[in-house]
Structures are given as C-alpha cells and as structure tokens.
Amino acid sequence: MIGIADTRLTEAEIDAAVDVLRSGMLRQGPQVASFEQDFAAFVGARHAVASINGTTALHIAFACFLKPGDEVLVPSFTFIATATMVIAAGGVPVMCDVDPETWLIDLDDAAAKTTDRTRAIVPVHLFGNVCDIDAVKAFADRHDLQIVWDAAQAHGATFDGRDVGSFGDYVTYSFYPTKNMFVGEGGMTCTDQEDSDAQMRLLREHGMPSRYRHTMLGYNYRMTDVAAAIGRAQLKRLPDMLARRRRNGERLLAGLHGLPGLTLPTVTPRAHHAWHQFCVLVDKEGFGLDRDELAAFLRENEVGSAVHYPMGLHQQPVFVEMYGEHHLPVTEHLADTILALPVHHGLSDGDIDQVVEVIREVAAD
Numbered sequence: 318m319i320g321i322a323d324t325r326l327t328e329a330e331i332d333a334a335v336d337v338l339r340s341g342m343l344r345q346g347p348q349v350a351s352f353e354q355d356f357a358a359f360v361g362a363r364h365a366v367a368s369i370n371g372t373t374a375l376h377i378a379f380a381c382f383l384k385p386g387d388e389v390l391v392p393s394f395t396f397i398a399t400a401t402m403v404i405a406a407g408g409v410p411v412m413c414d415v416d417p418e419t420w421l422i423d424l425d426d427a428a429a430k431t432t433d434r435t436r437a438i439v440p441v442h443l444f445g446n447v448c449d450i451d452a453v454k455a456f457a458d459r460h461d462l463q464i465v466w467d468a469a470q471a472h473g474a475t476f477d478g479r480d481v482g483s484f485g486d487y488v489t490y491s492f493y494p495t496k497n498m499f500v501g502e503g504g505m506t507c508t509d510q511e512d513s514d515a516q517m518r519l520l521r522e523h524g525m526p527s528r529y530r531h532t533m534l535g536y537n538y539r540m541t542d543v544a545a546a547i548g549r550a551q552l553k554r555l556p557d558m559l560a561r562r563r564r565n566g567e568r569l570l571a572g573l574h575g576l577p578g579l580t581l582p583t584v585t586p587r588a589h590h591a592w593h594q595f596c597v598l599v600d601k602e603g604f605g606l607d608r609d610e611l612a613a614f615l616r617e618n619e620v621g622s623a624v625h626y627p628m629g630l631h632q633q634p635v636f637v638e639m640y641g642e643h644h645l646p647v648t649e650h651l652a653d654t655i656l657a658l659p660v661h662h663g664l665s666d667g668d669i670d671q672v673v674e675v676i677r678e679v680a681a682d
C-alpha cells in the first residue's frame with residue numbers, strides 16, 4: 318500500500334528521545350530552549366516559542382492582542398483550529414472564501430467582510446502552498462490588521478526565497494505526525510516582536526514569570542523535552558525530507574498533466590511550495606469518476622488518499638449553529654471535489670509513478 322503519510326522516526330530521533338527519557342528530565346527544559354533556537358534559526362525568525370501543539374501555537378498568538386468581540390478574517394477552507402483559537406482568545410472568526418486557483422484566502426472576499434471591528438487576518442499556507450505575502454501585507458496595512466500566518470502545513474515553504482517563518486507578525490506551526498516535520502504533538506509560534514515573545518512565554522506557563530508568582534491569566538501549554546529532542550534531531554533531516562516532497566510533487570504534476578476532469582494544484586508565483594499535501598479536484602463529467610469513486614479505485618489498487626476537507630468551516634454544524642448558514646461557493650466546490658494523493662517524504666520515484674499509472678489507467682477508461 319502506498320500510504321498518505323510516513324510518520325516513522327529515524328534511529329537518531331529515537332536515540333535523542335531515549336537520551337532524554339534516561340536523563341529523567343521529562344518536562345520542559347533545556348531541549349525545548351534549544352529547539353526554539355534551532356527552529357528560529359532554520360526559518361529565519363527572531364523568536365520562536367514552543368508549545369504543546371499547533372492549536373495552542375495559534376491560541377497564544379491570538380491571546381497576545383485580541384480583545385473580546387474583535388473580528389478575525391479566516392479562510393473557510395482550513396482545519397478548524399484556525400478558527401476555534403480565535404474564539405478561545407475572545408474573538409469572532411469571520412469565514413472568507415478562498416481563491417479558485419490557489420485555494421488560499423481570497424482577499425477580495427476578505428475586504429468585503431472587513432468592518433471597523435476587524436482586528437486581524439489569518440492567512441493559511443494551505444497544503445504547503447504560500448499566500449501572496451506582499452498582497453496580504455498590503456491588505457493588512459490598508460486595514461490596520463495584525464497578521465497571524467498559519468503555517469501548520471508549510472514548514473520550509475518560501476516566498477521570494479525567504480522562509481515563510483521569517484515574515485512576522487506571528488507564524489504558527491504544528492508538529493503533528495502527518496506534518497512535514499513531526500514530534501508527536503508539538504507546536505511553535507514565531508514572531509519578530511520581542512514583547513509578544515515574552516507574553517507568549519507567560520501565556521504558555523500560567524502567566525508565571527517566577528515560581529508561583531502569576532502576573533496574568535495563562536495556560537499549561539508546555540512542550541516536553543522528549544518532543545523537543547525529537548524535533549532538534551529531525552530538523553537536521555528536514556531539508557532532505559522537503560527536497561523529497563518537492564521532487565514527488567513535481568513528478569505528480571508532470572505525470573498527471575493534461576488529464577481531462579482533473580484540476581492540479583497551482584504554485585503561487587515567487588513561492589517554493591512545501592508539498593504537505595498534493596490535492597487534485599476531480600470533476601466527474603470530465604474525468605469519468607467523482608472524488609469518492611476515484612478514492613475507492615485507488616484503495617483497490619493499493620494507493621491511499623484522503624479528503625482535506627470534506628466541508629468548509631462555514632458548513633461545520635458547530636459554526637452553522639453559532640453563526641447561521643452562509644454560502645462560500647469556491648470553498649464548497651473544493652469540499653465536494655478535492656482529493657489528496659500520496660506525496661510524502663517516504664515515497665520513491667517508483668511509488669509516485671505507480672500512483673500516476675493507476676490514475677491514468679482509470680482516466681483512460
């Protein structure tokens with residue numbers, strides 16, 4: 318079976334974790350501090366604050382500046398944490414449609430939904446493709462908004478040759494096992510602002526600058542040294558993992574080019590895609606099968622696939638109940654037709670060729 322993710326650790330990563338286990342230093346300690354430094358250096362950020370997962374990485378970013386009732390522009394086509402953490406920090410997510418080409422936040426729709434209560438925008442570098450950073454920054458300047466870039470799926474993605482982690486105000490990452498880089502559960506928030514760095518460290522640990530002295534309300538979002546040790550070891554192979562994903566992504570693009578009814582992913586101009594996911598849109602009329610039928614055919618032929626995401630956030634029952642019914646046509650079309658194909662770092666050229674062959678076979682019928 319050609320799976321959709323490879324979540325195995327290397328011997329070096331396992332050894333790094335075991336060394337920490339042997340040391341008895343299980344809680345947040347020197348490994349976390351070093352991982353923060355190593356990660357910040359890798360992405361070119363001034364500061365990096367580790368936390369327990371990508372969800373908390375978002376929460377501590379929003380909690381730095383949101384006031385009750387502040388509105389935040391969120392793409393509807395993303396994982397739910399992007400929006401729920403706005404609410405956790407007291408804000409209101411305003412779901413925007415996405416661009417039909419890039420599947421990333423549509424700034425025209427965002428502009429139409431901007432009010433005098435809008436305080437921030439959360440561009441998500443979905444699937445490892447990169448939002449047009451210049452356009453988002455110009456938009457945020459125009460409307461005086463903070464930017465929280467959700468890079469949970471975009472470790473190593475670049476814009477104009479610069480890592481997306483280096484663009485401030487806040488850039489958040491996840492190290493969940495299926496991500497481009499993984500430690501089990503883990504997250505990181507990068508920022509170029511010194512005061513935010515200090516505040517996020519307090520939020521992460523019960524608002525406690527010194528032992529049992531609490532100056533603000535906070536949480537326990539500490540990363541363990543075991544996870545951080547895995548992260549430090551894995552950072553060393555991240556460039557190779559990314560190179561493999563890119564090779565696989567480009568091979569899929571070339572191999573699947575020109576098939577009727579199959580829309581391939583685009584890469585934002587000036588960006589280097591990180592290929593967290595390689596998603597296609599399946600149009601039954603042109604392709605002959607719909608998305609679910611193609612997924613079933615792939616499964617029969619030992620190829621995994623997945624649906625990211627089967628509905629937009631605005632369609633999620635919880636948000637329909639909270640905010641009522643809305644329609645965002647591009648997001649809804651994606652939710653109905655999108656399918657993720659295997660692209661991960663554990664696949665060889667031969668594996669990718671097999672994926673292409675199976676799809677070409679059924680498309681030809």
Ligand SMILES: Cc1ncc(COP(=O)(O)O)c(C=O)c1O
Pocket residue numbers: 370371372373395396398399441467469470490491492493503504
């Ligand atoms: C876009 C996006 N944001 C946030 C998260 C949350 O990360 P975590 O699962 O580590 O909490 C994810 C994880 O799937 C994600 O894909």
